[in-house]
Amino acid sequence: MxxxxxxxxxxxxxxxxxxxxxxxxxxxxxxxxxxxxxxxxxxxxxxxxxxxxxxxGPNPSGTFDTVVERLNDIDSQFAALQVQIAALEADLESQITALDTDLQSQIDALTLALAASRQVVTPIISGSQDTNSDTLVAKGACLLNPNDLGNPVATFTLEAIIQTTDASYAATLEIFNITEGVVVAHPVITTTSTSPTFISVTLTIGGADLPAAQNNILEGRLSLGSGAASSDRAICKYAAIRSA
Structure with missing residues (x-):
């Protein structure tokens, strides 16, 4: 047992x-x-x-069956938000570009207005000057630096008041660049009128005959047509370069 x-x-x-x-x-x-x-x-x-x-929290899945589904939905919403932000940035950039363009246009217009309001007249020939010579004779000079006077925004014109005492013989004016040793290219300033005649022509700035970024000594030269009597005269009462 x-x-x-x-x-x-x-x-x-x-x-x-x-x-x-x-x-x-x-x-x-x-x-x-x-x-x-x-x-x-x-x-x-x-x-x-x-x-x-x-x-x-007590219910991390919320109204979704699983937390993963909820996270996927959040990712989807985040992606959609990124698309909206990108569209907003593009629209904002477009508006900024438009504002920049408009502002630049206003600045350009203001620059032109200021240039027009501060016209500068640079005399070449002052007072009445005359000659009987059929070759060009110096009658005055000036110093001109186009960039100091608003180039390239400003427009430069050569203006003069000339006449002849005999309509058979034209009075002619030209501008010579002493600094460069060349005639300044411009439309011919000439008249056969026996009354004072105002003539204005546009100057082209920046060429070899009239450099933009330097001081140019410009000389006004006057002549009378060949064959005139000794008593005849080409007369220049005024010549200047206007920048505006």
Missing amino acids: KAEVVNRLRDAVLAVEMELGAQTSGAFGTVKARLDAMQAQLTTVAQDLDALEAEI
């Missing part, structure tokens, strides 16, 4: 050992210590889960 009891106890112990496996306590010394450690870990995990739930 005792042997049977012992055998049953032995079988029960073996069954428990078989169920639990070898070294059930592991590195903890006892099974209880190992179970207590596992319980502590489970408690920590539970606390971490509670903290995560508190951070993301």
Whole structure:
């Protein structure tokens, strides 16, 4: 009878050992210590889960079936917002460009208006000058730097009041650039009128005959047509360059 009891106890112990496996306590010394450690870990995990739930809220998926679906919807809205921002930036850039263009136009118009309001007259021949010579004779001079007078916005014109004492012999005026040693190219200023005649022609700035960025000494030269009597005269009452 005792042997049977012992055998049953032995079988029960073996069954428990078989169920639990070898070294059930592991590195903890006892099974209880190992179970207590596992319980502590489970408690920590539970606390971490509670903290995560508190951070993301009780229903992170919202009206969506899953959090992933909600995140995908947010991504879609963000992409649409980026498209709207890009369109807004393009529209804003277009408006800025239009404003820049309009502002530049206003500045150009104002520059022209200011240039017109500050016309500069540079006399070449002052007072009445005359000659009987059929070759050009110097009758006055001036110093001209086109850039100082508004070039390239300003327009430069050569204007003169000339006449002849005999309509058969024309009075002629030309401008010579002493600095460059060349005649300034301009439409011919000549008349056969015996009355003072106002003539105005446009000057082209920037060529070899009239450089823009330097001081040019310009000389006004007057002549009378060949064959005139000694008493005949070509007369220049006024000659100047106007910049406006």
